[in-house]
Amino acid sequence: MSPYQLAVDELSIKFRHMKEEFDIQGLYSPIEKVEGRVKSIDSILDKLQKKNISMNDMEDKIEDIAGIRITCQFVEDIDRVVEMIRNRQDMEIRLEKDYIRNKKDSGYRSYHMIISYVIQTIHGPKRLPAEIQIRTMGMNFWATIEHSLQYKYKGSIPERVQQKLSDASAAIDDIDHAMSEVRDEIMDAQVYHQKKENTIKDILNNIQNLYKIANKREVNKIQDEFYRIYLLDDLPKLQHFSKQLDIISEGYRAQSLI
Numbered sequence: 001m002s003p004y005q006l007a008v009d010e011l012s013i014k015f016r017h018m019k020e021e022f023d024i025q026g027l028y029s030p031i032e033k034v035e036g037r038v039k040s041i042d043s044i045l046d047k048l049q050k051k052n053i054s055m056n057d058m059e060d061k062i063e064d065i066a067g068i069r070i071t072c073q074f075v076e077d078i079d080r081v082v083e084m085i086r087n088r089q090d091m092e093i094r095l096e097k098d099y100i101r102n103k104k105d106s107g108y109r110s111y112h113m114i115i116s117y118v119i120q121t122i123h124g125p126k127r128l129p130a131e132i133q134i135r136t137m138g139m140n141f142w143a144t145i146e147h148s149l150q151y152k153y154k155g156s157i158p159e160r161v162q163q164k165l166s167d168a169s170a171a172i173d174d175i176d177h178a179m180s181e182v183r184d185e186i187m188d189a190q191v192y193h194q195k196k197e198n199t200i201k202d203i204l205n206n207i208q209n210l211y212k213i214a215n216k217r218e219v220n221k222i223q224d225e226f227y228r229i230y231l232l233d234d235l236p237k238l239q240h241f242s243k244q245l246d247i248i249s250e251g252y253r254a255q256s257l258i
């Protein structure tokens, strides 16, 4: 399983880094959460049996041994993530399954992409398939519960429970659409929060560095001024202060080089 674990680790890092890039740049991230797993041996053996695949064909025919799950806040984010994956040069798309526009009979909704991904091993490069599941938090909630019930009822969920799951899937679909209607407002609030956090981080870094090179009493004054502006809860004022602090820091840095 070691090559698959490497693929899962690398892909997880890459997708988490995509989210970080959005956060650092103060942009709304269509990726909310990234999880990865290597399929358990039990689950692989079950699938081999269910699909009548021989052990020798496992590598070619089981495409979800390496699995990544990307959770998004809104349905619209799913298309953005799909597009970002299509545009990557290190992930070749083999197959896409849209269980969002074509919900499964069970009520399952998610977007699946089977990609081909190259890892480097001590014996050279190795090309592996990996499955990426992209879904909203609501869809993920439903799939997680339904998966547990599948396990409990060993694959044959009673009709009565199945009906409840189907109703719950439709209700989650409604919630996803209702949330989409306030998406712009939620996105604005999150971007505002991210920008504020980034600006505060920059200011505090600058103050910390100033303590090493500038007069302590002066830095204390700057710190008090920061706290005063911070309490105003006014982002443009905070950003203005941050820019001024950049100039002050640059001046001290130049002085310390002389």
Ligand code: 0O2
Pocket (backbone or CB within 6 Å): 039, 043, 047, 064, 097, 104, 106, 107, 108, 112, 142, 143, 144, 146, 147
């Ligand atoms: P696990 O334990 O998550 O790894 P299939 O023959 O339909 O079972 P196939 O043809 O490989 O599977 O592809 P499909 O239908 O796209 O399903 C791949 C994965 O999607 C499944 O992997 C599940 O993780 C998820 N999935 C698909 N359908 C459902 C569903 O109705 N409910 C839930 N909860 N998940 C689903 P595995 O190997 O079945 O399971």
